[in-house]
Amino acid sequence: MKKRIISVLLVGLLAVGLIACQKNSKKEPENVNNEESSEEDFIYNIAACLSEDNDYNRNLLKGFEDCVGDYVGADHIKVTVYTTSEDMASDDVVKKALATSPDMIFTAGKATLTSATTATEAIPIVATGIVDFKGTLRITSLDGKSWDKTTGRNVTGVSSKPSIVDQVSLMIESTKDLQTVGILFSPEDTDAIYQNEIFESYLDQAGIPWKEYLIPASDSAIGGAEDQNSTALTPSKYTAYSAKTGIDDTVITLGDDSILGLNSPSSTRVAEQSAFWTGGKTTSGRTLADEAEIAEEEELEEPEESESEEEPTLESRIQDACDECSVIYIPFGSILTDQMDVIGSITTESQVVVVAGDTTIADNALVTLFTDPYSLGYQAGKKAVRVFNGDDIATIKISNGDSDDDVKLYNGDIAEKYGIEFPKSFSELKDFLSTYEYGSSTTRHSESEEE
Structure with missing residues (x-):
């Protein structure tokens, strides 16, 4: 009798347990649905900090904003834009943005990224408009290991550095008589130096001689880059980053002053040349080295008019480069932009x-x-969506733009003067830029892709 009662009780308990389990199994997705429905009005507050108010940064932001809106819904994001100006430095811009307690910070350009990473380690930062993330964030590779493209902190993004190997191919394709390459740089322009060194590595692999030419930046250009770049012997700046040797944090102190960067070997940059540089391009059957030797002999025969040497001008430096080189390379974002009219006239x-x-x-x-x-901004937006979906931003890799979307352009006016005709794989510069719609070549996400 007791056994029968116990059996009945056990059956009853099991039945209750099964009913409870069934209720719980139905309740869990209901809770998810309820949570989702209750969050239909959620809004991600994004602070967009632009290092400069220009078309480039505005298109970066437009791509980013469209991407996040495509994935989470345009009604679920609120983007507030903060831009540096003469009256508001990047630190002030970021401080103002942080005062609103944003869910995420988007930065365009080095100045605002640097300020944002200094100001917060908690709020996720998605950045673009950056040539060299590793150098900008002062990421060092340990034990000679290559960088895995993650920052290990609250930052990810998309680099704006163009494909250097494609630039080398472009140079080879566009030059009839490629003998030597001149590479322009300013010591203050660490992003340019970084790109130049990558470019030089490809030239070395191809056996093409190259030589660097130091072109002093204008006062206005230096002022504009002051908050962004390491500069020679400037105590307030970090050491420069080299694409060949990496960050040099070895500091040779001056007295008791051990400020990072002061007297560091990588903080000062002198012009270099390839190991197989032979004196310049061949002209009229002889090299410039031969001509220089002849000129030196003629100079010895003439009496010296003055012992003091005049400081080389921009014009003389560019003319020297043109005399020795068949090609001149100027990298992305160079601070020599405001001197290009003079440089272009001579070249x-x-x-x-x-x-x-x-x-x-x-x-x-x-x-x-x-x-x-x-397109770069849109790719950065995809990383923001991953962060909102719960991915650890510290492990989301920095990526580059898709070089397959790059367009080869030629300047029709200069090509005509040179007597060069370009194939259909090239587009004429002015024609292209006057008709191209930004974002027209970007494949955007749509809800139908999820179905």
Whole structure:
């Protein structure tokens, strides 16, 4: 009898348990649905901090904003834009943005990224408009290991550095008689130096001689880059980053002053040349080394008029480069932009090919590659969506733009002067830029893709 009662009780308990389990199994998705429905009015507050108010940064932001809106719904994001100006430095811009307690910070350009990473380690930062993330964030590789493209902190993003190998290919394709390459740089422009060194590595692999030419930046250009770059012997700046040797944090102190960067070997940059540089391009059957030797002999025969040497001018430096090189390379985002009218006038007169890193200086160059900043911003937006979906931002890799979308451009006016015709794989600079719609080549996400 007792056994029968116990059996009945056990059956009853099991039945109750099964009913409870069934209720729980139905309740869990209901809770998810209820949570989702209760969050239909959620809004992500994003603070967009632009290092400069220009078309490039605005298109980066437009691509980013469209992407996040495509994935989470335009009604679920609120983007507030903060831009640096003469009256508001990048630190002030970021401070103002943080006062609103945003869910995420988007930065365009080095100045605002640097300020944002200094100001917060908690709020996720998605950045673009950055040439060299590793150098900007002072990421060091341990034990000689290559960087895995993650920052290990609250930052991810998309680099605006164009494909350097594609630029080398563009140069080879555009130059009839490629003998030597001149590479322009300013010591203050660490982003340019970084790109130059990558470019030089490819030239070394191809066996093409190259030589650097130091071109002093204008006072206005230095002022604009002051908050962004390491500079020679400037105690307030970090050490410069080298694409070849990495960050040099070894500091040779001056007295008791051990400020990072002061007297560091990598903080000062002198002009270099390839190991197989032989003295310049061949002209009329002899090299410039031969001509220099002849000129030196003639100079010895003439009495010296003055012992003091005049400081080389911009014109003389560029003319030297044109005399020695068949191509001149100027990287993306160069701070020599405001001197390009002078540089372009001399290179065009000398019929020397100029490969420009971006369309900003393309009016004074023969060829350049165009990368749509909207596309870069859209790719950055995808990383923001991953963060909102719960991915750890510290493990989301920094990526580059899709070089397959780049467009090869040539300057029709300069090409005509040089007597060069370009194939259909190139587009004429002015025709292209006057008709191109930013974002038109970007494949956007749609809800139908999820079904």
